[in-house]
Amino acid sequence: MTPEQRVAELGIILPDVPKPRWAYAPWVRSGDLVFVAGQIATEDGRVLHPGKLGREVDVEHGREAARGCAISALAVVRQAAGSLDHVARVVKLTVFVASAEGFGDQPAVANGASELLRDVFGDAGLGARSAVGVAELPLGACVEAEFVFEVRGRV
Amino acid sequence: MTPEQRVAELGIILPDVPKPRWAYAPWVRSGDLVFVAGQIATEDGRVLHPGKLGREVDVEHGREAARGCAISALAVVRQAAGSLDHVARVVKLTVFVASAEGFGDQPAVANGASELLRDVFGDAGLGARSAVGVAELPLGACVEAEFVFEVRGRV
Amino acid sequence: MTPEQRVAELGIILPDVPKPRWAYAPWVRSGDLVFVAGQIATEDGRVLHPGKLGREVDVEHGREAARGCAISALAVVRQAAGSLDHVARVVKLTVFVASAEGFGDQPAVANGASELLRDVFGDAGLGARSAVGVAELPLGACVEAEFVFEVRGRV
Numbered sequence: 501m502t503p504e505q506r507v508a509e510l511g512i513i514l515p516d517v518p519k520p521r522w523a524y525a526p527w528v529r530s531g532d533l534v535f536v537a538g539q540i541a542t543e544d545g546r547v548l549h550p551g552k553l554g555r556e557v558d559v560e561h562g563r564e565a566a567r568g569c570a571i572s573a574l575a576v577v578r579q580a581a582g583s584l585d586h587v588a589r590v591v592k593l594t595v596f597v598a599s600a601e602g603f604g605d606q607p608a609v610a611n612g613a614s615e616l617l618r619d620v621f622g623d624a625g626l627g628a629r630s631a632v633g634v635a636e637l638p639l640g641a642c643v644e645a646e647f648v649f650e651v652r653g654r655v
Numbered sequence: 656m657t658p659e660q661r662v663a664e665l666g667i668i669l670p671d672v673p674k675p676r677w678a679y680a681p682w683v684r685s686g687d688l689v690f691v692a693g694q695i696a697t698e699d700g701r702v703l704h705p706g707k708l709g710r711e712v713d714v715e716h717g718r719e720a721a722r723g724c725a726i727s728a729l730a731v732v733r734q735a736a737g738s739l740d741h742v743a744r745v746v747k748l749t750v751f752v753a754s755a756e757g758f759g760d761q762p763a764v765a766n767g768a769s770e771l772l773r774d775v776f777g778d779a780g781l782g783a784r785s786a787v788g789v790a791e792l793p794l795g796a797c798v799e800a801e802f803v804f805e806v807r808g809r810v
Numbered sequence: 811m812t813p814e815q816r817v818a819e820l821g822i823i824l825p826d827v828p829k830p831r832w833a834y835a836p837w838v839r840s841g842d843l844v845f846v847a848g849q850i851a852t853e854d855g856r857v858l859h860p861g862k863l864g865r866e867v868d869v870e871h872g873r874e875a876a877r878g879c880a881i882s883a884l885a886v887v888r889q890a891a892g893s894l895d896h897v898a899r900v901v902k903l904t905v906f907v908a909s910a911e912g913f914g915d916q917p918a919v920a921n922g923a924s925e926l927l928r929d930v931f932g933d934a935g936l937g938a939r940s941a942v943g944v945a946e947l948p949l950g951a952c953v954e955a956e957f958v959f960e961v962r963g964r965v
Contacts, residue, residue, distance in 0.1 A: 522766050524784035535803070591838045600946075629847050630847060632948075633946030635756075635789055636757070636758050648840075650840045677920070677924060678928040678936060680936040683900070683937055683938045690902045690937075692938040790911075790943045790945045791912070791916070793917050801938075
């Protein structure tokens with residue numbers, strides 16, 4: 501199965517890529533690399549699971565938010581590459597987890613993004629990853645994640 | 656107008672690139688990508704607007720600091736590329752905003768950097784961006800930003 | 811002397827690269843760039859110097875942890891490139907320092923990583939660097955660092 505087929509089989513509907521409200525781009529391609537801007541997870545136009553891990557947000561909800569970031573990134577890289585089937589691999593993801601004092605399980609949260617990418621791309625979905633705990637995220641989001649993909653062929 | 660002409664028209668004097676006091680480089684070029692080290696904004700040798708957003712520093716001052724980071728990055732990439740006119744585009748910027756509890760307007764702060772880059776490079780200045788809220792920054796700075804540029808031709 | 815010889819002369823034994831417990835890769839190569847996942851320093855299977863700078867952990871211990879991150883990264887990039895002698899240069903490092911309120915000396919901590927890379931690779935070890943202070947890190951680590959290397963030739 502191709503990545504596009506896997507996304508369909510998983511029942512995932514990729515969202516529209518919103519035009520950034522500010523002076524940046526949702527993605528930039530340079531050579532075969534596509535850099536995707538930091539994504540936060542939203543639902544019906546609202547931030548999904550606002551708050552901090554270790555306080556308002558538990559690990560399971562944090563994982564859902566991280567998965568939502570990865571789904572948004574799929575929509576962006578599909579726009580960049582024309583199709584998810586033109587993605588050669590996930591290169592890098594950085595997962596910023598809003599963390600209350602003493603919360604140290606950022607990797608479990610980040611897995612929500614990593615596992616989605618593996619489910620879609622197989623071994624090519626296993627990127628180099630960092631997961632860190634930050635103080636605050638835009639709009640009170642509990643997770644923000646950025647991604648680098650390698651794509652094949654022309655845009 | 657070229658980027659160098661736009662910088663001049665904006666009345667921006669690019670600072671000297673200080674030699675790093677520690678064991679790192681202000682920039683590294685690999686292929687067509689120039690990775691610029693994290694920049695903080697200074698004025699007369701002192702950190703501009705120290706403190707945290709949502710506490711000592713308001714959004715307007717945070718934007719000024721972010722703009723200062725971008726101006727420092729222009730100085731660095733000019734050194735790397737020989738001229739800003741050899742910059743093909745801004746690829747990526749990551750804006751770390753020192754954030755007090757409850758501050759969620761990192762994107763408005765980061766706009767200080769993004770808008771300067773757009774003013775200098777036009778659409779080629781729109782990079783993929785992440786903006787996150789961190790606990791503390793070097794020397795008490797309120798913003799630190801790092802940049803990836805794509806450049807043309809030989810150094 | 812080559813990097814492999816310098817590592818030996820420094821008496822550094824590179825650790826085994828653990829298989830990630832989660833759905834990510836310790837490194838990904840794309841073109842000549844090797845992206846290394848975020849590293850934390852461990853000793854005998856336990857996190858080295860857990861806690862935050864400016865509270866439980868002093869700068870000297872933070873430097874040791876940062877050095878440990880760089881040593882882990884050397885093990886990873888050796889696996890990616892076959893030998894440290896195939897590393898063309900350090901391109902980028904990002905050092906996340908768990909920081910208590912008011913701690914602003916992230917660069918001194920990050921030097922533990924930077925100086926090790928310089929000792930091993932000479933001027934080619936001077937990467938573009940960011941050092942930021944984050945709220946929390948996985949497993950209570952005081953430092954996490956990620957790295958981009960440029961390598962030569964085939965894997």
